[in-house]
Amino acid sequence: MNFSIRHWLTENYIEISQIKEFSQPQITGVVLRMIRDMEVRSPLAFDICTLAEVMELPLGVVWDEIGVFARLTQSILTVLGQNKPFKRNEATWLAFQVAYLQALEEVLIEEESLSRIWLERTLLPKDREIRGQGDGGTFGKGEKLFANGSVKALRDEHLQAFVKIFRGEKLNDVQAEEALQKVTNSSFVQQINYIAVAWLVANTVPKLEAELIIRRLEHKLLGHLIVVVSENSTTLVQLQKFLKSEIRWN
Numbered sequence: 001m002n003f004s005i006r007h008w009l010t011e012n013y014i015e016i017s018q019i020k021e022f023s024q025p026q027i028t029g030v031v032l033r034m035i036r037d038m039e040v041r042s043p044l045a046f047d048i049c050t051l052a053e054v055m056e057l058p059l060g061v062v063w064d065e066i067g068v069f070a071r072l073t074q075s076i077l078t079v080l081g082q083n084k085p086f087k088r089n090e091a092t093w094l095a096f097q098v099a100y101l102q103a104l105e106e107v108l109i110e111e112e113s114l115s116r117i118w119l120e121r122t123l124l125p126k127d128r129e130i131r132g133q134g135d136g137g138t139f140g141k142g143e144k145l146f147a148n149g150s151v152k153a154l155r156d157e158h159l160q161a162f163v164k165i166f167r168g169e170k171l172n173d174v175q176a177e178e179a180l181q182k183v184t185n186s187s188f189v190q191q192i193n194y195i196a197v198a199w200l201v202a203n204t205v206p207k208l209e210a211e212l213i214i215r216r217l218e219h220k221l222l223g224h225l226i227v228v229v230s231e232n233s234t235t236l237v238q239l240q241k242f243l244k245s246e247i248r249w250n
Contacts, residue, residue: 002167003038003047005072019068024075031075035083045090048076051097052167055195056153056160059122059203063108070101074228081235088238092176092188093169095236099224100192100217106224107217118205156202162195180242183225184218193218 009016014030022030038047050073054062077094080086086094111119153160171179171188179186193214200210229236229243 002049002052004053005034005048005050005069006053008034008037016065016068019072027071027075028079031072031079034072035076035079045080045086045094046170048073048094048097049167049169051100051192051195052163054101055199056163058154059119059200063123066101066105066108070098070105073101074098074232077228078232078235081232086235086238087173089171089173089176091236091239092179093171095225095228095232095239096179096188096192098228099221100189100196102224102228103217103220104196106220107213110216111213118203118209122203122205154199154202156198159195159198159202162198166191166195177242180239183222189218189221 009019012033019027019030050069054066054069073094077091077098080094081091108119153163169191175186175188179188183189196214196217197207197210200213201207205213226243229239233240
């Protein structure tokens with residue numbers, strides 16, 4: 001069963017808007033509490049599926065939260081790796097999710113700087129300052145943010161199917177090795193790309209434009225992955241071995 005970061009935060013009365021202002025030690029404190037609760041049912045690294053949590057939601061919500069989810073996931077990766085050495089496939093699973101979220105956030109910021117019409121249309125509720133108010137404001141395809149902080153997933157059958165499959169993914173060692181060697185050309189990243197394109201389309205982005213956006217994301221992914229691995233060099237030793245051709249580790 002997947003561990004829901006969003007559900008845990010809601011249960012513990014922690015708002016994502018609060019976490020935005022947290023220092024790294026404070027983020028680590030939240031993650032330590034989270035992992036303590038996770039350990040009650042002996043979770044695996046594969047129980048963390050942040051990409052699925054993010055990509056099943058409307059862009060109007062994700063826009064404000066993607067950076068927080070990336071930081072939380074990276075801290076989970078760091079803390080879990082200190083408690084118990086990761087297997088290669090577990091380390092790959094978490095590191096790629098962090099890097100992908102960071103690359104996606106960067107691309108979305110670029111889209112905003114270019115004043116894309118689709119983005120302005122999708123984020124219109126933001127301009128009316130109704131995000132997070134619990135007043136029935138709409139996001140994406142008419143989805144609503146409720147007063148208790150819960151958000152309805154986007155009503156898109158293709159997206160829901162992709163997300164469901166990804167949630168049940170158990171990346172094996174062969175797939176992990178391919179992901180580290182081929183990165184954007186790997187089957188793992190291509191699977192994530194399919195989800196990302198479907199997510200953008202569900203948020204009113206024309207499919208061709210969605211594919212171009214994700215292609216730009218691909219060009220950024222390796223850089224973000226290298227940073228994630230270098231910042232967690234002790235935890236992700238096995239990943240360094242495969243990425244050493246891309247960077248000289250200090």
